[in-house]
Amino acid sequence: MWIVFTNARKRKARLVMTVAGIAIGVATLFALLASSAGIQRGLEREIGGLGAHILLLPVGCPYTLTLALMQGADTLDYIPQDRLTDVRAAHNVRLAVPVVVGRVRVDDEMTPIYGTTDEILQLKRWGIAHLDGAVVGSDVASRLGLTAGSRITLSFYAQHEVDVIRILPRTGGRDDTFVFVPLEVAQNVLALTDELSAVLVQTENVERVAQTRQTLGRLANLQAVPPSEVFDMLVGLFGSMASTLMLITGVAIVVGVLTTMNTMTMAVYERKAEIGLLRAVGATRGDVFRLFVVESLWVSLVAGVLGVGVGYVVTQLLPRTTGFGLAAAPHFSPSYIGICLLVAAGVGTVAAVYPALMAARMEPIKALRAL
């Protein structure tokens, strides 16, 4: 084994470049795995966090509307508030929570607000009996320096003063970025009288969600969407982005293979005399083959470890939100390290086969004469 290490030490600069070549591919792979997993988990948490079996949205693209809802962006279209009566009257509907979202100035800083009723407290555990003031997400609270008991001013089309009744503990999700206020306050500030951005519906019997969705979908001026459907679609969207990135990563890895192959081939030519000597002192063709493969394997494993490290750092530096404003902290799993090291080892082995065969096929005396 030490034979391998002594050889690798001889050409330091080239060793470094080969290691870098493989490490870049591995780092890309690792970053990609961690961030796609992060995005998937982020979506799962956000959409799961809506707490609704069925989402009632204004007419329009349900995905855009869902994302707008999660970001607190203006949905542009609205559900007339009087629909709520019909919704509540529908069979199998246990709970219908009206929601209005939009961006307003909170103490002169643009912040998403979320107007809703006490019914929201059956979906979210905030530890309060009534939503009779502002419940503030942890990010907003720390940015604006708010504590329970502070008084904030919401202003946009109208102005409204509200007492902060609760600061929410950090969730890592979108709730951290919202200020939750009573429905009428939000409607007033956003000038959305008798209009809703969405309604969150919980059913009595979850098994009958499909029928209930159909019933609700027949109501005018709204559409009924199960969050799982939105989730699947968004995951699919990110999935296709991830495949494109995976392709690029694949190219990086192929380049890594070729670089390593090139280095190893050059090494074989340069070390002809050494190979000749090895053969003269009784190394079989198999010994010579193994020597080169093991050397390449070690180099690529070192590169793999380095690549995982670089990938980790890069992932930490990437923005924590996607283009849709979704929180997506990268997710690290030990299996990703395993995958990355396996890929690195594969690169090393594949790249070494041809040069190692070339080395093994050399006639001892021709190799010795090379000097």
Add this chain to the structure above:
Amino acid sequence: MKIECRNVSKAYGRGQGRFWALRDATLTVAKGTHLAIVGPSGSGKSTLLHLLGCLDVPTEGEVLLDGVSRASLSDRQVSLVRRARMGFVFQQYYLNEAMTALQNVLLPLELGRVADRRKKAIAALSWVGLESKLGSLPGEMSGGEQQRVAIARAVAHEPELVFADEPTGNLDSENGNKALEVLQALHDERGTGLVLVTHDDRVAARAMQTLRVRDGRLT
């Protein structure tokens, strides 16, 4: 161990450019042999040494290892014979520059997974008078010392036959003599067969047997 060459010839190149480096050579070397192959450069003496040492294959004729035709043995079998029973010393030493003297000597022992290899390597280096240079790199040693490391590498596994191709070719006479004495002692003390290729008459004079090669033919 006995190696016989029967009417071996070796040609390089093809067609018009074909050149016979060695023609119709017949000889036998064995444990206990002390043979010097002499001749001007390009006479074919190194080719003969390579054929004896199974580093090369003859174009015509037959090489027998203990009576068995080399052509009937696999490359692996021949490698294993070289590993266990032969040693080689070259004019250019062929030491690995990145390895210490000890590591260089260990190399063939490591390949053969020889028992007590470290002890044997140290013993071989002591025997050539380099016990104080175990950790030195070739670059830190004189030519004479490097050649003695190469000799230690060739004899550490106690081979039955040692082949030396111009072992003194790159050395001044003092260092050359030292290297030769070590090789001579190998033959005298252990009965190791010694085949030397040289164009140095003083080297040839020490040998029990001398074989002259001229234009590819033994004379």
